[in-house]
Amino acid sequence: MNDGKRTPWIVGVSGASGTPYAAAVLRGLLDAGESVDLVVSRASRLTLLDETGIAFRDAHWREDLAAWLARGADGKPGTFDVADRLDDVRYWAAGDLAAGPSSGSYPAKGMLVVPASTAAVAGVALGLSKDLLQRVASVTLKERRPLVVAVRETPLNGQTLKHMVALDEAGAVVLPASPAFYAGATHIQDLVDFVAGRVLDAAGVPHQLYRRWEGELGGALSSD
Numbered sequence: 001m002n003d004g005k006r007t008p009w010i011v012g013v014s015g016a017s018g019t020p021y022a023a024a025v026l027r028g029l030l031d032a033g034e035s036v037d038l039v040v041s042r043a044s045r046l047t048l049l050d051e052t053g054i055a056f057r058d059a060h061w062r063e064d065l066a067a068w069l070a071r072g073a074d075g076k077p078g079t080f081d082v083a084d085r086l087d088d089v090r091y092w093a094a095g096d097l098a099a100g101p102s103s104g105s106y107p108a109k110g111m112l113v114v115p116a117s118t119a120a121v122a123g124v125a126l127g128l129s130k131d132l133l134q135r136v137a138s139v140t141l142k143e144r145r146p147l148v149v150a151v152r153e154t155p156l157n158g159q160t161l162k163h164m165v166a167l168d169e170a171g172a173v174v175l176p177a178s179p180a181f182y183a184g185a186t187h188i189q190d191l192v193d194f195v196a197g198r199v200l201d202a203a204g205v206p207h208q209l210y211r212r213w214e215g216e217l218g219g220a221l222s223s224d
Helices: 020-030 042-052 060-070 119-125 132-142 160-169 186-205
Strands: 009-015 036-040 089-093 108-117 147-151
Touching: 009 132, 020 036, 020 042, 020 060, 020 108, 020 147, 020 186, 036 042, 036 060, 060 089, 089 132, 108 119, 108 132, 108 186, 119 132, 119 147, 119 160, 132 147, 147 160, 147 186
Parallel strands: 009 036, 009 108, 036 089, 108 147
Antiparallel strands: none
């Protein structure tokens, strides 16, 4: 929580399909009262434009972010009211390798990469730091802070699997964007929120994005 000394969660959005996952995670962090630093890769801007029609621009990032976070997973604009919750979001351009989060001395709770493309997975596993997203992920690992990598790709080849193992061995949480159905999903947003909720679970951030398993068969149906 924000206690006067700003210590944000850094959210990196790579070029994989799955921009609704990133939006749900960002909303979840803001709902929990967390500060957020945002890094949107160049490739992810193309994906965001394709999946939502929103052109994410450096000079108008707040306006574009508000439109993105207000959009439901079904593409309906204005589904969520977020305009007044962006005051504690800070945006860093993906090409700015001198940005605050590029240094281990910059205060941060950890980093969530969602969605994570196989290119991002490889770059972080190999320590390439070709853009700010990869650099911040590498810094997060070296500083022993939580790093959650929500991989969004299928099928996975052997090289990517090796990179995922390398990330696990380095201390990251490798979290495939794999929705479950026991929570009683009735809408695409429910499936998106399940994955976002698991990302927040891995980071230790409280939320109410999905119904948790309680050991009762048919519990989701009986709760309707």
